[in-house]
Amino acid sequence: MNRIIGTTLACAGLLTATAACGGSDSGGESDGPVTVTVMTWESPETNTAIKKALEGFKDDNIKVELVDTPSGGYGDKLASLTQAKKLPDLFWCGNDTEQQYTSQGLLVDWSKRLDSGDGELKADKFVGSAMENWKTGDGQMGGLPSLMNTYGVWYNADAFKAAGIAEPKGGWSWDEMYAAAGKLAGKNGAKYGLVADQLTSLDGPFTMSMYSVSAGGAPFTDNVNRPTKAEIDGKFTEGVEKLAAAIKSGAVAPPGYDASNVPALFSGGKVPMMFGGQWLAAGFQTDKPKIKYGFAPFPQVQTPTTLYDSVGICTPQYTKNEDASYKVLEYINTKVWDAVLPASPVAPPAYTPAQESYFSALTKAGQNTVVDTVKADLAAEKTVGVRFTTQWASQVGDLTTAMYQPILNGKKPVSDLQGYVGKINELIKSQG
Amino acid sequence: MSRNAGSDVRAGYLFIAPAIIGFTVFVAYPLVRSFYLALTKYNGLTDPVFVGLANFRRLFTVDPAFWPSLRATGYLVVLYVPLSLAIGLALAMFCNQRFAGVRIVRTLAYLPVVLPAVATITLWKFILDPQVGLLNTVLEKLHLPTSTWLQSPTMSMPSIVLVMLWGVGGTMIIFLAALQAVPTELYEAARVDGAGPYAVFFRITMPMISPIMLLQVILQTTAALQTFNQPKILTGGGPGFSTNVLMLSIYNNGFSNLGRIPQLGYASAQVWVLFILIIAVIALTAKFSSLWTYSDNTPD
Numbered sequence: 123m124n125r126i127i128g129t130t131l132a133c134a135g136l137l138t139a140t141a142a143c144g145g146s147d148s149g150g151e152s153d154g155p156v157t158v159t160v161m162t163w164e165s166p167e168t169n170t171a172i173k174k175a176l177e178g179f180k181d182d183n184i185k186v187e188l189v190d191t192p193s194g195g196y197g198d199k200l201a202s203l204t205q206a207k208k209l210p211d212l213f214w215c216g217n218d219t220e221q222q223y224t225s226q227g228l229l230v231d232w233s234k235r236l237d238s239g240d241g242e243l244k245a246d247k248f249v250g251s252a253m254e255n256w257k258t259g260d261g262q263m264g265g266l267p268s269l270m271n272t273y274g275v276w277y278n279a280d281a282f283k284a285a286g287i288a289e290p291k292g293g294w295s296w297d298e299m300y301a302a303a304g305k306l307a308g309k310n311g312a313k314y315g316l317v318a319d320q321l322t323s324l325d326g327p328f329t330m331s332m333y334s335v336s337a338g339g340a341p342f343t344d345n346v347n348r349p350t351k352a353e354i355d356g357k358f359t360e361g362v363e364k365l366a367a368a369i370k371s372g373a374v375a376p377p378g379y380d381a382s383n384v385p386a387l388f389s390g391g392k393v394p395m396m397f398g399g400q401w402l403a404a405g406f407q408t409d410k411p412k413i414k415y416g417f418a419p420f421p422q423v424q425t426p427t428t429l430y431d432s433v434g435i436c437t438p439q440y441t442k443n444e445d446a447s448y449k450v451l452e453y454i455n456t457k458v459w460d461a462v463l464p465a466s467p468v469a470p471p472a473y474t475p476a477q478e479s480y481f482s483a484l485t486k487a488g489q490n491t492v493v494d495t496v497k498a499d500l501a502a503e504k505t506v507g508v509r510f511t512t513q514w515a516s517q518v519g520d521l522t523t524a525m526y527q528p529i530l531n532g533k534k535p536v537s538d539l540q541g542y543v544g545k546i547n548e549l550i551k552s553q554g
Numbered sequence: 555m556s557r558n559a560g561s562d563v564r565a566g567y568l569f570i571a572p573a574i575i576g577f578t579v580f581v582a583y584p585l586v587r588s589f590y591l592a593l594t595k596y597n598g599l600t601d602p603v604f605v606g607l608a609n610f611r612r613l614f615t616v617d618p619a620f621w622p623s624l625r626a627t628g629y630l631v632v633l634y635v636p637l638s639l640a641i642g643l644a645l646a647m648f649c650n651q652r653f654a655g656v657r658i659v660r661t662l663a664y665l666p667v668v669l670p671a672v673a674t675i676t677l678w679k680f681i682l683d684p685q686v687g688l689l690n691t692v693l694e695k696l697h698l699p700t701s702t703w704l705q706s707p708t709m710s711m712p713s714i715v716l717v718m719l720w721g722v723g724g725t726m727i728i729f730l731a732a733l734q735a736v737p738t739e740l741y742e743a744a745r746v747d748g749a750g751p752y753a754v755f756f757r758i759t760m761p762m763i764s765p766i767m768l769l770q771v772i773l774q775t776t777a778a779l780q781t782f783n784q785p786k787i788l789t790g791g792g793p794g795f796s797t798n799v800l801m802l803s804i805y806n807n808g809f810s811n812l813g814r815i816p817q818l819g820y821a822s823a824q825v826w827v828l829f830i831l832i833i834a835v836i837a838l839t840a841k842f843s844s845l846w847t848y849s850d851n852t853p854d
Binding site: 222 | 597598599600617618619622683684685686702704705706707710789792793794795796806807809814815816817
């Protein structure tokens with residue numbers, strides 16, 4: 123028995139020693155270069171371009187390593203790495219992730235480093251709305267915005283021509299959009315004229331906010347990061363009534379419509395109009411849809427209004443290479459996009475001096491409507507946030523499913539909007 | 555106790571040690587830990603904060619998703635369990651016949667169980683696509699009414715049940731084993747007495763396989779209460795809350811994606827509700843089983 127116990131202890135000791143020696147350590151040897159790990163949610167093609175571009179980073183003391191990750195399961199991967207406290211030195215993150223992780227003290231605060239002006243990055247060169255939204259209530263920035271997401275309406279120009287409707291362009295109205303959707307519905311295998319997932323999904327009330335703000339009304343919430351209230355005024359209600367009518371008539375796809383396959387259906391001519399982001403342009407550039415397509419700004423009531431949303435790059439608070447990580451971060455924001463975006467124009471950089479390569483790539487590819495719409499979005503007079511970034515945002519999502527979406531479907535009266543917003547305000551109050 | 559007996563006891567403990575350690579580490583500890591977490595506000599990153607029954611209060615009185623989740627789970631159980639048992643038994647009875655190619659039929663019926671679940675479910679997602687899916691295409695060709703299937707609040711759960719029934723071969727195999735264990739002399743005696751097929755089925759087959767039926771009811775109900783893969787892959791819980799079953803809700807709260815901070819304490823409270831629900835269903839099924847199951851262990 124003693125021999126068994128002895129052998130067991132010896133094995134355990136050996137395993138412990140092996141684990142101690144073989145553990146992952148991005149810090150590198152004390153006398154060698156440190157390794158900065160980078161993780162993205164991009165496609166394999168874009169990751170290849172990023173990897174190649176990162177090879178241009180020259181610093182004898184820093185080695186950059188791109189971590190492989192399946193782009194489809196990025197959220198799950200991020201959650202498990204966070205709980206295991208093994209986040210890479212730099213990882214792609216959304217605005218809500220940055221806000222929530224920063225509030226938990228999980229991320230390095232770059233605000234002071236940025237404000238000092240010592241580095242290559244200058245705060246005033248970033249898109250203003252992105253910078254504002256990446257700051258927490260106490261002015262921390264757990265990451266830096268990297269790319270801007272702009273949104274609009276993708277349309278099948280051939281379908282519009284066949285139906286004798288003028289193509290959408292900046293300044294078109296919501297009524298014109300719904301009228302066009304009504305005419306296009308049921309034609310050429312298209313069940314609905316417009317698939318507007320952003321209007322009917324859990325983020326729908328924020329998107330609808332564009333209607334009320336454009337009409338001079340109130341936004342759905344005063345602040346997506348630190349809301350003090352949610353509001354549904356007369357203009358907002360008017361917008362909901364028009365959408366519900368369009369859904370009822372069959373012009374617009376209802377809540378619950380599976381939007382995951384919609385870009386493919388759009389390419390195949392089965393969806394004449396869809397709400398979507400500018401990032402689809404990169405896929406269309408590669409896949410070359412058979413239809414002639416265009417990208418228009420969102421419709422408006424009076425004032426041009428759009429959504430603001432940016433993604434960025436964060437660094438865990440426990441990184442061993444803070445200085446090195448910031449240097450690589452600077453390199454990504456100022457140099458990498460110039461090399462990556464011409465091959466894969468996914469989004470305009472949030473750092474404005476780096477935007478030129480994105481627009482010239484799209485222009486070269488003949489995607490002029492995308493250029494015009496993205497530029498119009500970035501310059502829009504009024505903007506609204508896409509969703510709450512708070513930790514209790516999922517609870518608002520449940521309220522939206524239970525109360526807002528049935529209104530759009532015509533299963534509950536529009537007057538229930540006040541009850542819905544009242545519940546959200548109770549939630550805001552209870553969360554302090 | 556002799557020296558040899560003591561040695562045997564030690565060897566016995568040694569042999570069952572892996573099972574005891576496994577049970578302690580993977581069942582008992584998580585059970586106790588999850589109950590503790592159900593009483594806390596815990597995100598997996600910072601220390602749990604004790605909040606008493608607040609998570610349960612939120613579940614039953616505030617959360618707009620909880621009752622619809624329970625309804626969706628109940629609907630799934632009510633729809634799936636009887637259908638899976640009926641189809642499984644019918645298939646088993648068919649495969650219990652003697653005819654050429656019966657082995658091929660049995661293999662084909664069991665094949666979907668062997669295939670990777672995710673692959674099968676993903677395939678069904680394409681089949682059920684309302685615009686380009688195979689099912690609607692075939693229905694259109696036959697001039698039959700089509701549906702939006704997974705995207706319709708009324709058809710989404712039946713569609714999920716349809717996909718789940720694809721794996722009914724597992725139920726069939728167990729019923730087939732039970733049918734083959736029924737003594738043939740009972741059937742022969744019934745035939746001599748002039749019993750028809752219905753009488754044979756209800757007076758011989760059903761009573762004789764009723765203990766296996768009880769087992770199947772418990773297994774299928776438990777499996778249905780824990781359904782996750784199909785709604786996760788096919789609908790994500792929608793449209794609305796129509797397919798947002800409890801397991802999916804637990805996953806979304808506990809391991810919420812898109813970089814949101816998880817609510818592990820709240821999800822643990824949901825886990826305990828599900829756990830109690832499963833225990834209650836099994837207890838009720840077992841309690842009333844004597845009304846419809848046959849046992850030859852009755853005292854003389």
